[in-house]
Amino acid sequence: MNRLFDNDWVGPALVCLVAVVGISILQPSFLSPFNILVLLSAIAVNMVIALGQLVIIAIGQMNLALGAFGGLVAICFVAVMELYGVPPVIALLIGLAIGTAAGAASGFVIARTGISAFIITLAGLQIFKGINLGITEAQPFYGVPQSVKDFGNHAIFGPIPWLIVPMIIASVGMWYLFNRLRIGRYILAVGGNRTAAELSGINITATIIWAHAISGLLAAIAGMMLVARLQIGQPTIGDDWLISSFAAPVIGGAVLAGGHVSVAGTFFGVVIIAIITQALVLFAIDPFVVQIVLGALILWAVGINRYREIRVAKLNEAR
């Protein structure tokens, strides 16, 4: 039983289960197909955003520019379709390339200058947001093709939205990356013990650039998913990503110092946040309560992680 609770995702998963059961007893419409569709769409987008932050947390840094990457890609994605008539698939590839390049550039500056990622991505946030506003003049692009709109708003069957597909691909991909690919292990190694990684011959610069490029790629996917869901190229896409992009991984057991993350835990973290936000609508609760509950959840999650660390340390001492 204790072994089971050593898994990062078990705690958040139980919280999700209790929340779902509790809310659906109080408010049966919570389980209506439409509501589930809305909930899953939100979860799908937020999961990809959280993964974009997760890969940076894994290396022991933070990416404040995540939302700015996503916003810039979102408007570029629509702009090339609207202004140049580029087909959606090509626009998608352009968007992925922009996000990856922006991430790689930011990673390159961080790795080469040795300046903290916090500062560099803070500057990046301003720069990319500035480019975004320069292109859009703060006006949305409306030329989103019907196929893209459909992808963001239709269900595959029942209450399962199409948006779930990119989320599943990204989640499985990131799980595979962290657990099976060399670069994923290197990202965790650098986050876990940078000196050890360096002395073992791991190329730290390249690893940091990879992590940020992957983060940019995920931000791009999330940005374009939001375009599909909102049906317009909003310049404000990405502005509100920051808090939940950290909250979900931390609730899911990620260590902010780096070296330890859980994709499954992050998923349940995203679900918890989505359920809380939904409950707000269903029970017409004041928004401030949601903020307090979210804050308390983060503290609770960090507390659990800390408790486990202390327990592990004690076990080691005892030996």
Added chain:
Amino acid sequence: MTALKVSNVSKSFPGVKALDAVSMTLTGGSVHALLGENGAGKSTLIKIMTGIHAADQGEITMEGRPVRFANPRQAAAGGLGVVHQERNLVTRFSVAENIMLDRLGANSLSRVDYKALAAEASRWLKQLDLDIDPMTPVSRLSVAQMQLVEIGKALSLQSRVLLLDEPTASLTPSEAQVLFRILRKLRDDGVAIGFVSHKLEEVFDICDTVTVLRDGKNACDSQPLKTLNRDDVVKMMIGRAERISRRAPRPQPAAPPFFELRDYSSAAGHENVSLSVRPGEILGLYGLVGAGRSELAKAVLGLARQTGGEIRVGGKPVKIGSVAEALDLGVGYVSEDRKGEGLILLHSVLDNAGITVWKSLANALGFLRDGTVAQKVGPVLRKLEVKTPSLDQTIGNLSGGNQQKVSVAKWIAAGVKLLIIDEPSVGIDIKTKAYLHDLIHELAEAGTAVLLITSDLTEMVDVADRVAVMDDYRIEGLVENDRNYERVSTAIMALIHGREAA
């Protein structure tokens, strides 16, 4: 066959010449000891060989070809494997992954083949007689097992030259014997092994040749160990035996101890430590790196839990839970890590010197004026002859010696009755060092109790009145200091090595 040759390598750091024309030759199929006291330059030399530091002068050749590694990665690729003194493992990763960390796949997107990793790693674990599942996370291992994993990692690179920096520091004698068996086997396979250790028994047990460094210079260069005995080596390590202190021994003050530990044990690992310092006395605390001296200072200051025994200050038993409580009792600590723990480098001289007196100087409303602080610390800084353009100067811009004076000044300004000084002369020049020694004496003459922690035997014999010898978090004994370097250093070494030999 010469595997690695270091010729006339020099390296200066600001204020110190760490290495001065040092040479050393490692030969394939032989184990070479690199010896020297703490601060003699061994670590710097290893860091230069492995590309962490660049040499200012001199040349390194491997198998005849000049090499200049830009980083440890290149060194490893060039066949030079190192086991560093500090543990360098990713503790959340498995043993196998740690051993094979640089070879998890051909390129970034390669799939990690855990089965193959485990198979390869278990080969090396078997060699080390380490019966653990290669998929075990390193965090579950004991310290000794982690050490062996690091050695396995270096071995697995099939290095032609293998440097081991104090590899046995955390091993039990039987574990060390296992390691030596492996080293002998590697030696017979033609590997050149460089071996740094403080334990002379080990050196004579396993090494064939020896290089001794003293004050950054060769005391001997790659001499066969057969031609030397223990005393020869010790003499080379600690310098001319007849070095005599210029200070006369001081009579012991008669006052009752100001500070006393009775069978003190801490969560940091100290066991039954007893020592006492009288007002006006300088008690030295000597030990090798890792003996637990700085840790004792920090534990006493409340940074580690007290698990047994008693701390008495001014004759009364006390509990110290934090540095602030220690300061209230009149106990101050000058850290060995001046830059990391002692000073706030970006702040002014005034702020650094005044930090200990802010609390007592603040007025009823909690306001504190720079003028008030300057009045208090100014005279102390002047007395210590701190060379600074003004009190507003950023302390990071001062020389190491002047920084050290400020870290002492802040405690003098606070009027502490016991000052614990940890490695006061690390990284400062000889003149300031002599000045600091005078200062410590003046403090003692003025009635301050001083606990001096240093790994520099000369300094110890010069400054301390009595020397408590610590090894493995225990006090091994007490040596009266009559300033006879030969006698005192021999007595200290006997206390440290006596336990090992037993």
